[in-house]
Amino acid sequence: MKNEQGEVTHYFSTFSDISERVAAEERIRQLAFYDTLTGLPNRATIYSLLEQALAEARRNKQSGALMFIDLDRFKYVNDTLGHGAGDELIRHVATRFKTCLRASDVIARLGGDEFVIALIDITKADDAAIVAEKILAIFSSPFMIDGHEISISASIGISVYPTDGMAVEDLVKYADIAMYRAKDQGRSSFLFYSNDMNVRSLEKLEMESSLRRALDLGELLLHYQPQADIHTGAIVGAEVLLRWQHPGLGMVSPGQFIPLAEDTGLIVPIGQWVMEQAVAQNRSWQQSGVPVVKLAVNLSAQQFRLPLVEEISAVLARHGLAHKYLELEITESMVMSNVERVIGMLDDLAVLGVPMALDDFGTGYSSLSYLKRFPIDKLKVDQSFVRGIPHDADDVVITRAIIALGKSLGLKVIAEGVETREQLEFLRKEGCDEIQGYLFSHPVPAEDFLKLLVGGIRFEV
Known part of the structure; x- marks a missing residue:
């Protein structure tokens, strides 16, 4: 400020506190980086x-x-x-x-x-x-x-x-x-x-791309492995198994493409397709006068994230198939991934009248406290145990215990992977109800399974 002579006599100064702005800028930088x-x-x-x-x-x-x-x-x-x-x-x-x-x-x-x-x-x-x-x-x-x-x-x-x-x-x-x-x-x-990993990674990427197109191109198909009454040999059902007929690779092993479908999330639309096809096929057979059997469809854990109960009910209604002719196969690990939610959905399915089988029993959690809460109708003895019968003492004890447990809970028991007469005799003696395995039949295309049903084939038990 100047006086009358133009001399500076005073100064004015202004200031502001920018610490908040600096702190905010630092916070933004922290969030960004x-x-x-x-x-x-x-x-x-x-x-x-x-x-x-x-x-x-x-x-x-x-x-x-x-x-x-x-x-x-x-x-x-x-x-x-x-x-x-x-x-x-x-x-x-x-x-x-x-x-x-x-x-x-x-x-x-x-x-x-x-x-x-x-x-x-x-x-x-x-x-x-x-x-x-x-x-x-x-x-x-x-x-x-x-x-x-x-x-x-x-x-x-x-x-x-x-x-x-x-x-x-x-x-x-x-x-x-x-x-x-x-x-x-x-x-x-x-x-x-290593360089070969990159090659395998590219191969996996190409297979994933092919699998994404497989549904639209009609390369996926269903095979059926008969399930028989252990006392009469009569066919009482079949497990529905997915196959991939690749135009260049031929028949791709499920061990190759199922894990890939799980990893990529493709298992959800594929699982929906399997359910639709299996229900439609069973209803078609029934309408043509073929002996009625139950078809067992495997569920993926990822399908439990969908409105699964409504979806299954809609598929059955769409094709007019009675609920009791569709069996759902679930695994212990699938249920344990989210116990309360999954059990709630299983309870809803049970109310609808859809039977359920616990697959791979004994290979996962095997918690008896949870088992009694599962609304299941059937226990499935895993083939890894059946394979060692009657020579592996541990497999014998485990299989015997699973069958006894199932019977005590009022459940049917089915054994998969039955390949020898010795295994068959052991399972029958222990009280197993149904069997499935190469001793009777490999998984077969729909037309071959239909011939078994129409011919009233009874396996030799």
């Missing part, structure tokens, strides 16, 4: 960090390794305990990961249950293996989450710079491929990437 659950760099940040690390490795002529980590059975935790517990588990896992790493190493969470770790300046691939073993070891003790003791594991894929690639995108892709191979081989393990 770091995972809110763990505080680790996120997917948007990790690639720039990896580029910097690779540039430094090139300058210093160093080697490095990239790990792609996926938690095993994490989805089960989310489904059973809720997403809050899942989030807390992720935080605990991230904390344990840090105990295995050096200050120079980089770790990020890509999202869900996936993490990436970059090991900077390693002298040999074995160094990465040592770190991978340390990471697997941190899962040896359970996590305490909301009063629950949770035991999980991890699968790890490893790619090495510069051996496997020079670009970040390639190293991440190769580590991801190796991780899935580790998961396929039993989980709780690590594998280094």
Whole structure:
């Protein structure tokens, strides 16, 4: 401010507190570049960090390794305990990961249950293996989450710079491929990437693409394996089994494409197609005067996420098939993935009059406290037990116990995988009701099964 002579006599100043703005900008930066659950760099940040690390490795002529980590059975935790517990588990896992790493190493969470770790300046691939073993070891003790003791594991894929690639995108892709191979081989393990993995990964991708088209192109078909009364040999039903007639590969093994359908979610539309076709086929046979039998259809765990009860009821109504001629085969593990919800749906199906069989009994949870709650009509003895009869003492004891348990609960018992007369005689003596297996018939196309029904074939028992 100036006086009358134009001289400056005073100054005015203004100021504002920008600390809130700075804090807000920092918060925005944190949200943009770091995972809110763990505080680790996120997917948007990790690639720039990896580029910097690779540039430094090139300058210093160093080697490095990239790990792609996926938690095993994490989805089960989310489904059973809720997403809050899942989030807390992720935080605990991230904390344990840090105990295995050096200050120079980089770790990020890509999202869900996936993490990436970059090991900077390693002298040999074995160094990465040592770190991978340390990471697997941190899962040896359970996590305490909301009063629950949770035991999980991890699968790890490893790619090495510069051996496997020079670009970040390639190293991440190769580590991801190796991780899935580790998961396929039993989980709780690590594998280094190799070129043949990429070939198999491409083959899997091509098979997935072909499977997506298979429904529309009419390449999927149903075979039927007869189920017979153990005393009379009369056919009382059949298990409906899916087959894929690929134009180039021929008959693709269910062991190849069913797991792929499960992994990709294709099992849902395929399962719906199987249900529709089986019900329509059975009704068609009945209308043509063929002896009436029950057809057993396997359900996938993923189908329980749909309005399954309404869907099955609609299919039966659409084709006019009585509910008692459709049997649903479920597994223990399927029910245990979400006990209360699945049992509720099974109860609704039972009210409708749809019979149910518990498949693969004895190979999964085998919890008797849950078994008595399942509204099932039949126990199915898994072929892995039948196969060892009568020479394997353990299989004999287990099969005998399953049959006795089923009878005590008032359930029918069927044994699958029956291939010898000795197995047949043992099962009959122990009180088994029905049998299924190569001793009587392989799974056969609809026209061949129809001939068995029309001819009134009775298997020799």
